[in-house]
Amino acid sequence: MPDLSASVHAYVAAFAAADASAAAALFAADAVLEDPVGTPPREGSEAILAFYQGAMQTGATLTLTGPIRQAADAVAFCFTVHINPPGAAAIQIDIIDVFRFNDAGKIRSMQAFWGPANVRTG
Amino acid sequence: MPDLSASVHAYVAAFAAADASAAAALFAADAVLEDPVGTPPREGSEAILAFYQGAMQTGATLTLTGPIRQAADAVAFCFTVHINPPGAAAIQIDIIDVFRFNDAGKIRSMQAFWGPANVRTG
Numbered sequence: 476m477p478d479l480s481a482s483v484h485a486y487v488a489a490f491a492a493a494d495a496s497a498a499a500a501l502f503a504a505d506a507v508l509e510d511p512v513g514t515p516p517r518e519g520s521e522a523i524l525a526f527y528q529g530a531m532q533t534g535a536t537l538t539l540t541g542p543i544r545q546a547a548d549a550v551a552f553c554f555t556v557h558i559n560p561p562g563a564a565a566i567q568i569d570i571i572d573v574f575r576f577n578d579a580g581k582i583r584s585m586q587a588f589w590g591p592a593n594v595r596t597g
Numbered sequence: 598m599p600d601l602s603a604s605v606h607a608y609v610a611a612f613a614a615a616d617a618s619a620a621a622a623l624f625a626a627d628a629v630l631e632d633p634v635g636t637p638p639r640e641g642s643e644a645i646l647a648f649y650q651g652a653m654q655t656g657a658t659l660t661l662t663g664p665i666r667q668a669a670d671a672v673a674f675c676f677t678v679h680i681n682p683p684g685a686a687a688i689q690i691d692i693i694d695v696f697r698f699n700d701a702g703k704i705r706s707m708q709a710f711w712g713p714a715n716v717r718t719g
Contacts, residue, residue, distance in 0.1 A: 478714070513669025540663055541675050544693045544710040547635025551693035551710035553663050553675040571666045571673035571693060573710065588666040588673035588695065592600070 479550045479576055480543045487537045487554075495527035503581035510587035533558045540569075549575045569593040601672045601698055602665045609659045609676075617649035625703035632709035655680045662691075671697045691715040 482501055489498035499520060502508070508517045508526060517526050535558050543552045551573045558566040570589040577583045604623055611620035621642065624630070630639045630648060639648050657680050665674045673695045680688040692711040699705045 480714075511668040512671050542691045542715060544675075544691060544715055545712045546633040546710045547712075549634050549710055551673070551695070553666075553693065569664045569666060571675065571695075573673070573693075573695065588668045588671060590667045590669075592602075593664060593666050 476545070476548055476576075477580070479545050479548075479574070479580070482574065482576070482580070482582065483539075483543050483550055483552055487539065489527075490531065490535060490537045493531045493534070495524060495531050498527040498531075499524040501582050502585070503577050503579070503583045506581070506583050506585065508585045510585065511589050512586050533560065548577075549573060564596045567595045569595070598667070598670055598698075599702070601667050601670075601696070601702070604696065604698070604702070604704065605661075605665050605672055605674055609661065611649075612653065612657060612659045615653045615656070617646060617653050620649040620653075621646040623704050624707070625699050625701070625705045628703070628705050628707065630707045632707065633711050634708050655682065670699075671695060686718045689717045691717070 486498055486501060502520065502523050504520050506523060508523050517523055535556050537554045537556055539552060539554045541553045543550055551571060553571050556568045556570060568589055570587055570593065573586045574582045575584045608620055608623060624642070624645050626642050628645060630645050639645055657678050659676045659678055661674060661676045663675045665672055673693060675693045678690045678692060682688070690711055692709055692715065695708045696704045697706045
């Protein structure tokens, strides 16, 4: 497997640019996204684009908080998402994402691990 | 789902005590362990105990490097494993583990994400 970290950096950059299409373009057409794990998966390009359009409406940005781990066709990475809702307290959520890639280098599955205990405000 | 972080802390403590049985006792009898992801899974209590006996022979200890993320029946956590082989340079490996739990609070699957780029020496 080639180095897959470029895809993670492109993902972070897509949030910084509020470019949902750029995030969605990293995924295979039949990819499955589960964010957070335990909620109904979103499947396919349209659903995934809609997910990122929604996520980026909050002005969310991502900061990596450790090295990207790569194992075979998978990467896992820890990060904090920063959300600054207008007129409300800032929110930070500590998340670990796992991406698995197909042979074309596109994300075929994404799982986001976070829960209520990982949400901080102020 | 209850708070599953106690299991992670018990796992770290098992390494600190070099107690392979304590680590293996956190797993269900039919659990599957994949470390690193992409290698053949180890299945069942005997194989999992043998895995931890081998891992702890190196004197490995674990340091969490961020908050434990919990989503439904899963936890993900980032850590560094510290290995000090006698007469050789110290090794650190940056890893993210994902544990999924059964209803009895035992780990039913473990996946460790790390690769050559995550191994540091000195």
